Amino acid sequence: MKSNFHHVALIGKYQTIASGASGSSSRSALEAILQFLEDLGCEVVIEHDTAHNMGLTDYPVLNVAQIGARCDLGLVVGGDGTMLGIGRQLASYGVxxxxxxxxxxxxxxxxxxxxxxxxxARMLRGEYEEDHRSLINARVIRDGHCVYRAMAMNDVVVNRGATSGMVELRVEVDGHFVANQRADGLIIATPTGSTAYALSSGGPLLHPSIPGWVMVPIAPHTLSNRPIVLANTSRIAIEIVAGRDASASFDMQSLASLMHGDRIEVERSEHHVRFLHPKGWSYFDTLREKLHWNEGVTPT
Structure with a gap:
């Protein structure tokens, strides 16, 4: 059987220490998948940081931009954090x-x-479901100037400091004042991110096909301050009114320190991430498995 994808990039969980047990396990997994792909006739390359950190020096290596320009598939071996990181980087290339x-x-x-x-084997011969996920563009504005930019697939989170009390946040949507909120923080999540921090803070689940975001307060002072679903065409601005040591995180993988008067501006990215799933994949199957629904219940 030959693959419908010819030039495949392999991206691994290279944050593990290559000399340790987990690093050894990750390297073995990558090598097993690499051999499998080569047996199918694929031309396989290793993403640069993966190769460097895992010691996989005997294989062709490309950086992210080169993968975007030359490869027709990215195969990510790791967890959701690994996928979030590479998904943001490759979104503009459509891989x-x-x-x-x-x-x-x-x-x-x-x-x-x-x-x-x-x-x-089945997916590489064309038996798959394709799923597109939206992205958030965010920037931090200080004294009228952009001091930080980031992209997120899951969420943008404004948090209070680790040792301080609540923060006060002024929230606007499309230039309209919504409320001044006193809370531990505020989450703006995509449908993909609705199963992450937003869910643990009481937010709803959003199906990936919904063109929306969910805005979820974290431990709000006013209990009537509830999560709200917004159109992803909305532009959201969050201003730091009060509170010490506040910060903004983007997919929990990048961080910006904030000052009073800073504005975090959030809007939809023009790019999206393309996921391929096994044929017959269902979002509800994923929810049922990962959230342990139906435990103790006999399916009918």
Whole structure:
């Protein structure tokens, strides 16, 4: 069987220490998948940081920009954090991504490593479901100037300091004043991110096909301050009114320190991430498995 994808990039969970047990396990997984892809006739390259940190020096290596320009598929081996990081970087190139889960939860890396060969064999010959995920563009404005930019696939989170009390935030949507909120923080989440921090803070689940965001307060002072679903065409501005040591995080992978008067401006990115899932994949199957629905219940 030959693959419909010819030039495949392999991206791994290179944050693990290559000399340790977890690093050794991750390297072995990458090498097993690489050999499998080569046996199918794929031309395989390793993402630069993955190769460097895992010691995979005997294979062709490309950086992210080169992968975007030359590869027709990215295969991500790790957990959701690994996928979030590479998904943001490759979104502007339109390269589809498949996730093989070596993490714990796996909402967006949905192929178990133990069964990667059967799943990948079918997907690489064209038996897959394609799923597009929206992205957020965010920037921090200070004294009229942009001091920080970031992109997020999951969420933008404004948080109070670790040792301080609540923050007070002025929230606007499309230039209209919404409220001054006193809380531990505020989350703006995509449908993808609705199963992450937003969910643990009491937010709703959003199906990935919904063109919306969810705005979720974190431990609000006023209990009537509830999550709200907004159109993802909205522009949201969050201003720091009061509170010490506030910060903004973007997918929990980048961080900006904030001062009083700073504005975090959020809008929809023009790019999206392309995920490929096994044929027959269902978002509801993922929710049922990962959130342990139906436990103790006999399906009918």
């Amino acid at each position: 589809p991504l498949i996730g093989v889960n070596q993490g714990r939860l796996g909402f967006i890396t949905d192929i178990p490593y133990d069964s990667f060969s059967d799943n990948l």
